Amino acid sequence: MHHFHYRQNELYCENLPLAQLAQHVGTPCYVYSHATLMHHFKVFDEAFSDVPHLTCFAAKANSNIAILKLFGSLGGGVDIVSGGELFRARQAGIPADRICYSGVGKTPEEIDYALKEDILLFNIESSQELAAINKRAGQVGRKARIALRVNPDVDPKTHPYISTGLKKNKFGIDIDGALKEYERAKSLDNIEIVGVDCHVGSQLTEITPFVDALQRLCLLIKRLKDLQIDIKYLDLGGGLGITYDQEAPPHPREYAQAILQQLEDLPCTLIFEPGRVIVGNAGILITQVLYTKKTPSKNFVVVDAAMNDLIRPSLYGSYHHIQPLRKTNQESEIVDVVGPICESGDFLAKDRSLPTVQAGDYLAVMSAGAYGFTMSSNYNSRPRAAEILVKDDRFYVIRERETWQDLTKHERIPDFV
Numbered sequence: 001m002h003h004f005h006y007r008q009n010e011l012y013c014e015n016l017p018l019a020q021l022a023q024h025v026g027t028p029c030y031v032y033s034h035a036t037l038m039h040h041f042k043v044f045d046e047a048f049s050d051v052p053h054l055t056c057f058a059a060k061a062n063s064n065i066a067i068l069k070l071f072g073s074l075g076g077g078v079d080i081v082s083g084g085e086l087f088r089a090r091q092a093g094i095p096a097d098r099i100c101y102s103g104v105g106k107t108p109e110e111i112d113y114a115l116k117e118d119i120l121l122f123n124i125e126s127s128q129e130l131a132a133i134n135k136r137a138g139q140v141g142r143k144a145r146i147a148l149r150v151n152p153d154v155d156p157k158t159h160p161y162i163s164t165g166l167k168k169n170k171f172g173i174d175i176d177g178a179l180k181e182y183e184r185a186k187s188l189d190n191i192e193i194v195g196v197d198c199h200v201g202s203q204l205t206e207i208t209p210f211v212d213a214l215q216r217l218c219l220l221i222k223r224l225k226d227l228q229i230d231i232k233y234l235d236l237g238g239g240l241g242i243t244y245d246q247e248a249p250p251h252p253r254e255y256a257q258a259i260l261q262q263l264e265d266l267p268c269t270l271i272f273e274p275g276r277v278i279v280g281n282a283g284i285l286i287t288q289v290l291y292t293k294k295t296p297s298k299n300f301v302v303v304d305a306a307m308n309d310l311i312r313p314s315l316y317g318s319y320h321h322i323q324p325l326r327k328t329n330q331e332s333e334i335v336d337v338v339g340p341i342c343e344s345g346d347f348l349a350k351d352r353s354l355p356t357v358q359a360g361d362y363l364a365v366m367s368a369g370a371y372g373f374t375m376s377s378n379y380n381s382r383p384r385a386a387e388i389l390v391k392d393d394r395f396y397v398i399r400e401r402e403t404w405q406d407l408t409k410h411e412r413i414p415d416f417v
């Protein structure tokens, strides 16, 4: 479900015509629908309303502070993977006790910052990280609340780059060695064990991998109980997929039902770290056609957005539906939609059937709300796009377009040059 729809051949976001917006703010720009964001967060969160739980939105999917604040206002927390994301979460007013910290490579500086803020918990990914957090917590006179991120060795059946719960992946602690690691954690002076965590991958379109992982975690929690280690939080990560093209992922309610069925009377507060399912279809990227170009073998539509703005097609071969902001009666043709970057890997769509467009037309790249802006870069010295939040018939610039001055503002020329 989302609020991007045609009315008399004009694409609207909620009650705002998008061509008008694009003319006003320029392109490329990311546009998010407030109503869709709210709806998606609530549907996910309410699916677990019968049990104690905390929905920690995965900031990596979309870290704009306006969006983090919106979810915070609905009672959500944030799942972070860096000091920068912690900073953003705090800027957005997310209470520290609703922040959990994942990631395999937390630096000493980041650990100290999270300890100072007194976040809810660290999801620990290795023995050395556990030792480092214990040491630093001791130095600042605190106890660090931790969960071990367990790698349950289940196949999430997703793209290899976003699959994380297999033995060969760099994430988590092997489930077979987890008991030993928990016993070690229990012996450390500055560590308080509070949870078990896992995240098996992203863009999952089936329920089975979630259930398989959960069954393994429940067994682990029972074994931990025998060792007098009580688990307060069970963090099941994120990963629920969305429809980009023909995928039919489970609805959050089906997902919740499957999870809750497995849990029986486990006395834990559940933590979830959804990203894509909340924001993916709540955002689009608007781009303008610069040129059209026919070669003996291909038709190209050259647009002003590129792989630096949306890297998913180039990086994962991902599909994003593309449609014009103004529908015409033009015949369709097969085209590659490409950006201005000097790489053949710079494309938004390949061999795609699109109504014939011309220079100046606007296109909407759909389902770009997750891992869109957050994965963008300045490659080819292209300023990053603006981000716009639409509410009803009004729009709010929640991140200004970068300028050429922004590109060089952190650079220095030494005297000898």
Ligand SMILES: Cc1ncc(COP(=O)(O)O)c(C=O)c1O
Binding pocket: 058, 060, 061, 079, 102, 103, 162, 164, 199, 201, 202, 203, 237, 238, 239, 240, 273, 274, 275, 276, 277, 370
């Ligand atoms: C630890 C962790 N939690 C949550 C997420 C969010 O995943 P998704 O956006 O698929 O819900 C990710 C993404 O890969 C992750 O690595």
